[in-house]
Amino acid sequence: MKTLLVSIFGIFVIFNALAQESATPTENTNAPVMTFEETKFDFGDIHQGDRVEHVFTFENTGNEPLIITNVQVTCGCTASDWPRDPIAPGQESSMTIKFNSTGKLGMQNKVITIVSNAANPNNRLTITTNVLPKKESGDTDSN
Numbered sequence: 737m738k739t740l741l742v743s744i745f746g747i748f749v750i751f752n753a754l755a756q757e758s759a760t761p762t763e764n765t766n767a768p769v770m771t772f773e774e775t776k777f778d779f780g781d782i783h784q785g786d787r788v789e790h791v792f793t794f795e796n797t798g799n800e801p802l803i804i805t806n807v808q809v810t811c812g813c814t815a816s817d818w819p820r821d822p823i824a825p826g827q828e829s830s831m832t833i834k835f836n837s838t839g840k841l842g843m844q845n846k847v848i849t850i851v852s853n854a855a856n857p858n859n860r861l862t863i864t865t866n867v868l869p870k871k872e873s874g875d876t877d878s879n
Contacts, residue, residue, distance in 0.1 A: 767855035768802035768825065771795050779865035782837055789834040792861055796823045798854065806851040807831065813838070814846045814863070833863055840867045 772794045779788045796802040801822035809816060818831040833848055848861040 766799040768796050768798035768800050768823070768853060770802060770850065770852060770854045770856060770859050771797040772859070772861070775860065776862045776864070777833075779835070779863065781866045781868055783868050784841060784870040785838050786867075787834065787836050788865070789832055790863060791830050791832050793828060793830045795828045796825050799825050800853075801825070802852060802854055804850060804852045808849040808851065810846050810848075813840060814848065816848060818850070831861075833861060835863055835865065837865070837867045841869065842867060 772792060774792065777790045777792070779790070782788055801824055803822050804818055804820075807816045807818045813836045815834045815836075816831055817834075819829045823829045831850075835844070835846065837844070844863075844865050844867055846863050848863070850859040850861070851857065852859070
């Protein structure tokens with residue numbers, strides 16, 4: 737009886753391992769790949785109410801056209817302009833990320849998620865800034 741239970745358990749373990757192995761997706765070596773020059777940008781100190789933007793440049797280093805289907809931001813204070821047309825292999829493109837500091841104060845860390853057909857489908861960009869209190873009309877920068 738004990739041998740029968742051990743045999744049944746062994747068969748169960750083998751079938752379970754095979755089922756998990758076949759559920760693993762195969763990697764498409766021809767898929768597009770988004771390769772960014774930079775994935776993080778720090779605006780430094782800005783004042784409440786300032787609107788700033790940064791252009792992130794990337795290249796499709798894969799072998800098929802890259803199609804961006806969505807760009808998700810963490811709040812309404814962040815917006816993006818991104819390419820709607822397919823990006824051919826070897827082609828460079830860019831997206832502009834804009835941040836509106838109205839109503840914000842202190843350190844801000846915003847994550848932008850890019851959804852695409854790339855082998856790395858959920859690329860993330862990060863912008864950071866320190867929002868200082870609103871400038872008074874008589875204030876001038878000492879820089």
